Amino acid sequence: MRTGSRRSVFRRARGDSPAKRAVIHAVLILACVMSVYPFLRVVSVSLRPSNQLLSTDLALIPPGASLENYRALIFERDFTIWLWNSLVVSAASVLVGLMLAATAAYAFSRWKFPGRRQGLLFLLTTQMIPAGMLLLPIYIMVVRLKLFNTYTGMAIAYSVGSVPFSIWILKGYYDTIPRELEEAALVDGASPLVAFYRVVIPLSTPALAIAGLFSFMTAWNDYMMARVMLQKPNMFTWPVGFQKLMDQFQTAWGQFAAASVLVAIPALALFLYSSKWLVSGMTLGGVKE
Amino acid sequence: MRRTFVSGLVLLTLVALIVPAGAMAQKKVSLTIWTKEGEAEGVLQEIIALTQEYSKSHPGVTFEVVNYGVEDLRQNFQSAAFAGTGPDLLWTVSDHAGPFTAMKLIKSVDQVFPAGYMDKFVKPGIEAVELGGKIWGVPLSVGNHLMLLYNKKLIKTPPKDTDELIKIGKELTKDLNNDGKPDQYGLVYNLNEPFWLAPWLGGFGGWPLDGTKPTLDSQAMVDALQFLHDLKFVHKIVPMEADYNAADSLFKEGKAAMIINGDWSLGAYQSDEVKKNVDLGIARIPKVTKTGKWPSPMTSGIYLMFPEYLEGDKLNAVKGFVDFLVSDEIQLRFLEKFKRLPATASALKNPLVTEDPILKGSSDQMVVGRPMPTVPEMRACWDAMRPNQEAVMAGKMSPKDAAKAMQEAAEKAIREMTK
Amino acid sequence: MIPLTWDIVARGLGEIGRLLGIVAVIVVVLEALAYLILHRLLKYKYSLPFMLLLPALVGVMALIIYPFGFNIYLAFSNMNMFRFKDFSVGLSYGITNFLDVFRLPVLQKVTFFQLLGRTILWTVVNVVCHVLGGLGLAILLNRPMRGKGVYRTLLVVPWALPQVISALAWRGEFHFQYGFVNLMLERLGLRPVPWLSDPRWAFVAVVLVNVWLGIPFMMVVLLGGLQSISQEYYDAAQIDGASGWQQFRSITMPLLKPVLTPAVILGVVWTFNNFNVIYLVTRGGPMEGTDLLVTSMFKAVFEFYRYGFGAAYAMVIFVFLFIFSAVYLRLSGGFKGAWES
Structure with missing residues (x-):
């Protein structure tokens, strides 16, 4: 038997040599540091007292660190409102988006109806429209429908915007679910729709979670659309609200950083929570086992 | 006869009861104000307090105050007006008067107030929003001009002319911890921003616009650019890179002896937090030795503008609120809190202005300033200046070429704009 | 409050x-x-x-x-600042608008073809780095090892962070004197780089930011692909004495392709149309040196008030991207996995 080093790095090798394992760990640790460090710097700024924003010090916990910025943010700004609004809008757009995408993806996955290819391509095409091109017309539509300044208007715009991508993810995943499972249910006398809800949906948790995660992030992070659609301070989502921390010339950097940290936490938590599905649910046109 | 008398009396009583009640039960009006003022300086909070105060004395009038960044406010107002919605009052910078009038989105003041209403405001406040013979906004504060601010802890007397500026600047640019790089600077300012180029352009004898014609390719522009280039590359008294925030922070932390900054920053520089590091002094931007002229910072201000669709009850309510805002009492309150020069002549004469050394310095600088052109063509000049100024400040382009490129770009943009 | x-x-x-x-x-x-x-x-x-x-x-x-x-x-309108509400529509306006896209500078200096070249460079460099970086990390992670979950979690942080925040954070980190990039360079004994005042370096800076942002997505997609490849193929290949590289070329790559193709197309489309990174880190400057097609379109409309022109320009960008994707689909054999299942 040859030694571990001759064996493929691509197989799930139990026999990697210790040296190789050390190198792999070293590379991964370096990559992790690079991916996390900028965020740690933001955390660091948020802890700094406001008179020492700029510093050549690379220490992450600054001298004189305090939570003052967080206190001011939570108790003196509308921050909790912004967070709540973002949460409501994002959650609603996930639910609405999944309602629309789950069945549509099933149609794409199980039937070879005429226009299927064109339909899938059309969905991909919608992703090619440059940002900003649809901004003004969508805004006009929303105003005509009297939906500006409402959660409803925002949620509809975001959910429909994320439907094409959700359909792709869900279709890819449905493809990996053997048809025999539904057929068994059909034999038992269930209608196709019931088979779908009873058999396919429960098996698709990973893909639903990932599609939901994507819609959530789209809505959570959007500034462009929110900026024109929201004209009441009590409706602001956080990206719009954050602008208040920046005056024409002055910026409350410390509070801005603190707000960034607090806003990043829900997103990070969501990623952490869904990380167990993140790999298995992302089957873009995936292969069948 | 008696019955007529009685019924007449009853009728009169009824009328007497109904009419005042009707007059007093004001119609409910809800006004939406869009303002560029954010929370960082505390102005937004003050505006909200003012609206609440006003609602108390004028029941029936309620407010919604919405804050957007300056650019966002302009863009959102355009989109909103296009879609047929929008605010009832704009609280913004004078530059917006140009595009808003070109797009026919705002009313002129004479459509809102009776003739003579503008008489109580000082001239620079009116000039900045005068376009096509009409006035397009009611000034809240004038100034918005750049000046030389210095830290008395580092520098005793401010430089009088540019030679002195360079000499003092060199002395004060120090490497305190001996790592081979300066960590205290003689001068800081927003290096790549054309707004900071404008005073020097004036000081060397030029100006970006003549009427609506750009005049950027001038010897004055070449000299001004060369001067700013040399401050960075030859005399090395400014940082290699400094945007507004970097310059501002350096000064606040006592790491810069002088800063060129606007009147909006005065409030923050006198806060207790900053006072630990900075003992604020104020002076005119030093005279240009070569020409013997004072640099002329652009003056403008903060204005109330009236959307073109504003009518009826809302218009009346807005008028009342504007009267309240430009009253001496409110003007002086803003002055005290934010060190912004008021726009009414009577408030400017107040001892609060004339006896405060900082404000005196600020108004002294304003005297040599010039109003920022309001015509939309100015926008083309700004956009033409920025990339070329950046090129000079990156050492990628000679001032001569830059001035020429600015002129070409501005002319082209104006052609496109008016096509 | x-x-x-x-x-x-x-x-x-x-x-x-x-x-x-x-x-x-x-x-x-x-x-x-x-x-x-x-x-x-x-x-x-x-x-x-x-x-x-x-x-x-x-x-x-x-x-x-x-x-x-x-x-x-x-x-097909002549809508601009001076004709905002009273613009007119006509074929000739449309023709002028579309011609202007190609013959005039889109902003002050930069022309359509410069922007197109830059956008293509931006897209290619980014997507190549995303795929290589993502693939490398996915391969490293695709094995039983200690701390795998922790690594995977930390590595997706750039993707999980709101882009507005990471872009602004990076903007600060590229500051000449106070950003950690230059501080690090100096500790390594290198000269500091004028990241945000020199157009070329600014372009490098935005590319670095976007590479950082985009790797996690590719990593996760490709890890999913790798995990779906049955171990038996590798076992069989080893019996035949195939080297690691041979296995990679003849097993991993072909079996990864159905996953890779849509991921690359999406990656290209998203990168091509990326607005946030450029707009928040450099605003397209200095000297319009980091503007891409999309950012310049946004500026043409909202900063230069050229509504009619901007709309025509958006159509050109869209059509260009559409043609590219169609060609790429043809060349790469398309979505076999997606059509046939």
Whole structure:
């Protein structure tokens, strides 16, 4: 038997040599540091007292660190409102988006109806429209429908915007679910729709979670659309609200950083929570086992 | 006869009861104000307090105050007006008067107030929003001009002319911890921003616009650019890179002896937090030795503008609120809190202005300033200046070429704009 | 300050509940209509899939078709600052607008073809780095090892962070004197780089930021692909004595392709149309040296008030991207995995 080093790095090798394992760990640790460090710097700024924003010090916990910025943010700004609004809008757009995408993806996955290819391509095409091109017309539509300044208007715009991508993810995943499972249910006398809800949906948790995660992030992070659609301070989502921390010339950097940290936490938590599905649910046109 | 008398009396009583009640039960009006003022300086909070105060004395009038960044406010107002919605009052910078009038989105003041209403405001406040013979906004504060601010802890007397500026600047640019790089600077300012180029352009004898014609390719522009280039590359008294925030922070932390900054920053520089590091002094931007002229910072201000669709009850309510805002009492309150020069002549004469050394310095600088052109063509000049100024400040382009490129770009943009 | 009260919470939940109810009703009504018309009336063979498709289709169409049509309408208008509400529409305006895209500078200096070249460079460099970086990390992670979950979690942080925040954070970190990039360079004994004042370095800076942002997505997609490749193939290859590289070329790459192709297309489309990174880190400057097609389009409309021109320009960008994707699909054999399953 040859030694571990001759064996493929691509197989799930139990026999990697210790040296190789050390190198792999070293590379991964370096990559992790690079991916996390900028965020740690933001955390660091948020802890700094406001008179020492700029510093050549690379220490992450600054001298004189305090939570003052967080206190001011939570108790003196509308921050909790912004967070709540973002949460409501994002959650609603996930639910609405999944309602629309789950069945549509099933149609794409199980039937070879005429226009299927064109339909899938059309969905991909919608992703090619440059940002900003649809901004003004969508805004006009929303105003005509009297939906500006409402959660409803925002949620509809975001959910429909994320439907094409959700359909792709869900279709890819449905493809990996053997048809025999539904057929068994059909034999038992269930209608196709019931088979779908009873058999396919429960098996698709990973893909639903990932599609939901994507819609959530789209809505959570959007500034462009929110900026024109929201004209009441009590409706602001956080990206719009954050602008208040920046005056024409002055910026409350410390509070801005603190707000960034607090806003990043829900997103990070969501990623952490869904990380167990993140790999298995992302089957873009995936292969069948 | 008696019955007529009685019924007449009853009728009169009824009328007497109904009419005042009707007059007093004001119609409910809800006004939406869009303002560029954010929370960082505390102005937004003050505006909200003012609206609440006003609602108390004028029941029936309620407010919604919405804050957007300056650019966002302009863009959102355009989109909103296009879609047929929008605010009832704009609280913004004078530059917006140009595009808003070109797009026919705002009313002129004479459509809102009776003739003579503008008489109580000082001239620079009116000039900045005068376009096509009409006035397009009611000034809240004038100034918005750049000046030389210095830290008395580092520098005793401010430089009088540019030679002195360079000499003092060199002395004060120090490497305190001996790592081979300066960590205290003689001068800081927003290096790549054309707004900071404008005073020097004036000081060397030029100006970006003549009427609506750009005049950027001038010897004055070449000299001004060369001067700013040399401050960075030859005399090395400014940082290699400094945007507004970097310059501002350096000064606040006592790491810069002088800063060129606007009147909006005065409030923050006198806060207790900053006072630990900075003992604020104020002076005119030093005279240009070569020409013997004072640099002329652009003056403008903060204005109330009236959307073109504003009518009826809302218009009346807005008028009342504007009267309240430009009253001496409110003007002086803003002055005290934010060190912004008021726009009414009577408030400017107040001892609060004339006896405060900082404000005196600020108004002294304003005297040599010039109003920022309001015509939309100015926008083309700004956009033409920025990339070329950046090129000079990156050492990628000679001032001569830059001035020429600015002129070409501005002319082209104006052609496109008016096509 | 507006406090978060129960009132607000209740109002939010109420509105969301109502929205979900309305959407559910609309979905049911649409499907019932489709059922009646397609199935009962026309006895159409594919009535079921169309029924399932209809709600999403209606939604996407409504949000895309009208705005798209509106944009074409604007592209044939002379709308600008001086003709904002009283613009006129005509074929000649449209022709001028479309010609202007190619013959005049889009902003002050930079022309369409410069921007196109830069955008292509930006897209290629980014996507190549995303795929290589993502693939490398995915391969490293695709093995039983200690701390795998921790690594995977930390490595997706750039993706999980709101882009507005990471872009602004990076902007600060590229500061000449106070950003950690230069501080690090100096500790390594290198000269500091004028990241944000030199157009070339600024371009490098935005590329670095976007590479950092985009690797996690590719890593996760490719890790999913790797995990779906059966171990048996590798076992068989080893018996035949294939080297690691041979195995990679003849097993991993072909089997990864069905995953890689859509991921690359999406990556290209997203990168090509990326707005946030450029706009927040450099605003397209200095000297318009980091503007891409999309950012310059946004500026043309919202900063230069050239509505008609901007609409035409947006169409050109869209068509270009569409052609590219079509060509790429042809060349790469397309979505075999997606069509055939």
